[in-house]
Amino acid sequence: xxxxxxxxxxxxxxxxxxxxxxxxxxxxxxxxxxxxxxxxxxxxxxxxxxxxxxxxxxxxxxxxxxxxxxxxxxxxxxxxxxxxxxxxxxxxxxxxxxxxxxxxxxxxxxxxxxxxxxxxxxxxxxxxxxxxxxxxxxxxxxxxxxxxxxxxxxxxxxxxxxxxxxxxxxxxxxxxxxxxxxxxxxxxxxxxxxxxxxxxxxxxxxxxxxxxxxxxxxxxxxxxxxxxxxxxxxxxxxxxxxxxxxxxxxxxxxxxxxxxxxxxxxxxxxxxxxxxxxxxxxxxxxxxxxxxxxxxxxxxxxxxxxxxxxxxxxxxxxxxxxxxxxxxxxxxxxxxxxxxxxxxxxxxxxxxxxxxxxxxxxxxxxxxxxxxxxxxxxxxxxxxxxxxxxxxxxxxxxxxxxxxxxxxxxxxxxxxxxxxxxxxxxxxxxxx
Numbered sequence: 001x002x003x004x005x006x007x008x009x010x011x012x013x014x015x016x017x018x019x020x021x022x023x024x025x026x027x028x029x030x031x032x033x034x035x036x037x038x039x040x041x042x043x044x045x046x047x048x049x050x051x052x053x054x055x056x057x058x059x060x061x062x063x064x065x066x067x068x069x070x071x072x073x074x075x076x077x078x079x080x081x082x083x084x085x086x087x088x089x090x091x092x093x094x095x096x097x098x099x100x101x102x103x104x105x106x107x108x109x110x111x112x113x114x115x116x117x118x119x120x121x122x123x124x125x126x127x128x129x130x131x132x133x134x135x136x137x138x139x140x141x142x143x144x145x146x147x148x149x150x151x152x153x154x155x156x157x158x159x160x161x162x163x164x165x166x167x168x169x170x171x172x173x174x175x176x177x178x179x180x181x182x183x184x185x186x187x188x189x190x191x192x193x194x195x196x197x198x199x200x201x202x203x204x205x206x207x208x209x210x211x212x213x214x215x216x217x218x219x220x221x222x223x224x225x226x227x228x229x230x231x232x233x234x235x236x237x238x239x240x241x242x243x244x245x246x247x248x249x250x251x252x253x254x255x256x257x258x259x260x261x262x263x264x265x266x267x268x269x270x271x272x273x274x275x276x277x278x279x280x281x282x283x284x285x286x287x288x289x290x291x292x293x294x295x296x297x298x299x300x301x302x303x304x305x306x307x308x309x310x311x312x313x314x315x316x317x318x319x320x321x322x323x324x325x326x327x328x329x330x331x332x333x334x335x336x337x338x339x340x341x342x343x344x345x346x347x348x349x350x351x352x353x354x355x356x357x358x359x360x361x362x363x364x365x366x367x368x369x370x371x372x373x374x375x376x377x378x379x380x381x382x383x384x385x386x387x388x389x390x391x392x393x394x395x396x397x398x399x400x401x402x403x404x405x406x407x408x409x410x411x412x413x414x415x416x417x418x419x420x421x422x423x424x425x426x427x428x429x430x431x432x
Contacts, residue, residue, distance in 0.1 A: 001076060005033045009068075010132070011061050012051025014139040014188050014224075016084055021129035023083075023110055028130060029121040035130045043279075044078040047113065050086035052158055055326040056421045061086045069100040083110040085158045105428035107159060108144075112151045127173045132350045134378055136412030137184035137220075137394060138177050142208065146190040147197075148227060150254075151333040152297060152325060155190055160190065164199045167208055168312040171215065178217035183412065184376060185212065185221050186393060206234035213242040219400055219414070220244055222378070222393055226251040228276055229267045235284035246390040247284055250319075252292040256311035257304040260297055264288040265332060270307075277315055280357045290319035295353060296346030298337035305349055312356050317362055319397055320357045324350050358424055365398065366421035372432060375400050377409050385409045388418070389427075400427045407431060 006027055010020040024034045035043065046068050048059035062083075063070070071077040079102045087094055088106035095104055105113055111121045131138055145159040174185065187209070196204025212221055221244055223235075228251060239245045255261055258270050270382035273300065280287055293308065324346035327339040375387040378394065384401040392398055400417060402409065409415065409431070 001044045001078065002033070002042050003044055004031065005035065006045045006047060007035050007038050007043040008047045009037055009041070009064060010049045010086060011064060012049070012053060012057055013110075014186065015141055016049050016188070017132060018129065018139050018141045018188075019084070019107070019110060021132055022126075023047070023049075023113070024130040024132070025120075025125060025128045026111070026122060027275055027335055028112055029122050029125060030114065030117075034130070040066075040079075042393070045081070045117075046077055046079070047081045049110075050082055050084035052084070052086035052089045053154065054323070054328065064096060065101065067171065069098060072100055080229050081105065081113055081116075083107070083113065089154070089158050097245060102412070113278075125311045127169060127176060131177075131180075131182075133394070134411060135181050136231060136376065136378075137186065138182045139186045139188050140170070140174065140177075140212075141165075141188050142192070143189040143195050147194060147420035148191060148267075149265055149332065151263065152294070152328065154330055154331055157330050160191060162194050162198055164197070164204075165197065166196050167196075167204070167211065170208065171211055174212050174215050174218065178215060181412070183217065183219040184223055185218060187212075187221060188224045190225065191230055192223060193230070194227070203230070203232040205232050206238045209235065209245060210238050213238070213244050218244055220246050222246045222248050222250075222390075224250040224393065225367070228253060228273060229241050231276060231327075233283075233376040236279070239284045239287070247287040248290070248391055248393070249280065249287060250290040250393070250425065254292065254294045255297070255300075255304070255308060257307040260300055260304050260308075263333075263337070264297060274315075288318035289315075290321075290397070291315075291317050292392070293320065293322040293353065294339045295322060295324055295349040298333060298339055298341065300341060300349075309353065309356060310362070312353060316360050316364070317357070318391065319361075321396070322350055322353050334417075361398075365424070365427060368419045368427060369422055371419050373400075373417055373419060373429070374414055375402075375429065376414050377402075377411045379411055380404060380409075387415070398426050402429050402431060 008020050010017050027034050051057040068080050072080050082101050083105040087104040091104050114121050143164045145162045146156045147162040256270050326335045361372045377385050377387040379386050386399045416432040418432050419427050419429045421428040
């Protein structure tokens with residue numbers, strides 16, 4: 001057990017990761033040595049940043065907390081703290097159920113942890129953080145919370161109302177990160193397209209992205225988690241006019257049948273969804289769309305599912321994830337509908353949808369063979385350098401594998417790469 005060492009474990013999404021990075025910076029400013037997601041935690045204090053999004057994520061968080069409780073009982077850990085979405089949502093229950101944890105914090109009051117450790121919160125470094133990602137890219141959180149009322153989603157229960165960060169503060173953070181070597185920004189929020197409505201009384205995402213694009217040293221900007229209703233269409237122009245705004249959009253569509261979209265309270269129709277996709281591709285030639293779909297929502301009929309399959313085949317998404325509905329207490333769906341679709345039906349639908357997408361992804365990857373693309377190198381693994389194109393977000397999208405044959409490549413640098421081969425998931429290339 002190392003004195004003055006704190007292990008931080010982050011579960012869940014990149015939005016949680018940003019909070020962990022801010023906490024690490026504050027702890028370091030107070031003289032602690034901090035490790036993040038260590039495979040062999042040895043600090044005297046551990047902080048688990050928990051996720052409470054869906055069943056599987058909650059289970060993973062609980063198991064991780066129990067694992068560290070055991071370490072504490074065996075004397076390998078002095079103090080254990082838990083923060084993040086799970087403890088925001090179930091604070092009272094967790095305090096009763098897992099008394100071995102020294103203190104639970106919610107999602108927004110983690111800075112109280114410093115006071116409980118007898119340390120100060122340094123306001124003057126509020127926008128600083130210690131990156132846990134490779135130093136050439138960072139996640140940039142532009143808002144918290146969500147004002148949408150999708151029937152299945154617990155996020156508004158956990159995070160509350162949408163709160164945009166002031167534009168000036170975000171730009172200051174971008175400039176600071178660029179000065180530390182960051183070239184690529186993954187723009188994240190619970191819901192990007194609502195940015196600015198609370199602060200400036202209108203959707204300001206296009207203006208914000210344009211301002212970030214003008215900061216010298218920003219090479220790539222990639223957008224995550226947009227919502228299809230009232231999409232701010234000026235963003236198309238911003239993407240076309242700024243080379244450093246990646247032609248990439250992560251927009252969760254969830255379903256296509258009007259029956260499901262209505263039951264899910266998505267405030268968008270089938271025809272509007274098809275129109276939006278068509279507009280994306282017309283206005284921003286070459287754009288890669290990533291989406292997330294859901295199967296097994298209460299009331300999903302075979303016809304609804306057939307429509308969804310047809311949608312996947314017609315839309316030919318460049319990137320797609322899908323998951324089976326899991327009932328979340330407190331949501332509109334949990335209180336209004338019976339979770340009546342058997343788990344094996346959900347799983348069968350999920351498998352069928354993903355098999356369809358795998359073929360589409362393989363076709364689209366194959367079509368890139370012979371192309372020359374700009375690639376950023378993330379790391380070296382075995383005999384390969386691993387990189388990504390502007391169409392690939394870290395952790396979730398395909399990668400470009402380049403054989404390491406003598407020529408040294410540097411992580412965080414851009415190279416021109418000719419794509420020579422492709423499999424279902426990744427591309428293979430050689431330096432030009």
